[in-house]
Amino acid sequence: MPRPRSLTPDQLVSAALAVLDREGAAGLSMRTVAKELRMSTMGLYRYVADREELERLVVESVLGRVDTEPPPPDARWEERIEVLVRRLRDTVGGHPAVVPLTITHRHRSRxxxxxxxxxxxxxxxxxxxxxxRVVALRALLSYVIGAMQLEHLGPLSDEGTVAISALPVDEFPLLAETAHRAKGVGAEEEFFGGLAALMGGLRTDPVL
Structure with a gap:
């Protein structure tokens, strides 16, 4: 007779998020989550089939916290999109290692x-x-996911920006100048400035 289940989905997700926050996506495994729960790896298989199922539970839990209620209808569509994007960014930003997992499981996450x-x-x-509409949605998804990954998982450090700004101007004049100016651009300004530029292109839409 199987042993009664004593571990809830919320406990599983909390343990997996603790591993992700501490060790990143590469550190997530059945073994590390079992260790976080102070149980055997084999014991964890009573609750989830494999790492892929763990990932799906985590993605669903984190994205499930995003408020998807329609923004006020009296605002411009660009402002309403920004509200939805900001909600997503603020929520997922609390667990940045989840960002690449959302790409893998995007089609299966309700x-x-x-x-x-x-x-x-x-x-x-x-x-x-x-x-x-197809192009607009995919462009927005690509930008938001990519920008969040760059912001949290692959940001250009201050040292990197300084190094690029010190490149020889005869060989990299524009890159050096841009890196120099980038030191004064914050993450918020960069993210939503890029989003505004994208939506400006969608608004004019010269191709479709």
Whole structure:
């Protein structure tokens, strides 16, 4: 007769997030989560089949905390998209190692799909349809996920910025100048400035 279950999904997710926050995605395994829970690795298999299932539980839990309620309809569509993006960034930013996992499990996460549905609702109300709406959603997803990864998992350190700004100007004049100016640009300004530039392109939409 199987032993009664005593571990809840919330406890599993909390342990997996503790490992992710401390060791990053590379450190997540059945063994490390079992150790976090102070149980045997084999014992953990009574609750989840493998690491992939652990990842799905974590992604669903974190993305499930994102508020997907429609932003106020009286605002411009760009402002409404920014509200949804800010909610996602603020929530996932608390556990940045989850960002790459959202890419792997984006098609199976109901919570992630609900966020995309909310974005599509705003785009549709703004007049996006057909191929134009497809491109807009995918462009937004690509930017948001990529920018969050750069911000949290691969940021250009102050030392790196200084090193690039010191490059020989005869060989890299624009890169050196841009790196020099980048020292005064904060993460918030960079992220939402890039988002605004993307939405400006979607608004004019010269191709579709």
């Amino acid at each position: 919570a992630g799909l609900r966020w995309s549905e909310a974005v599509l609702a705003v785009l549709t109300e703004a007049g996006f349809d057909g191929a134009r």
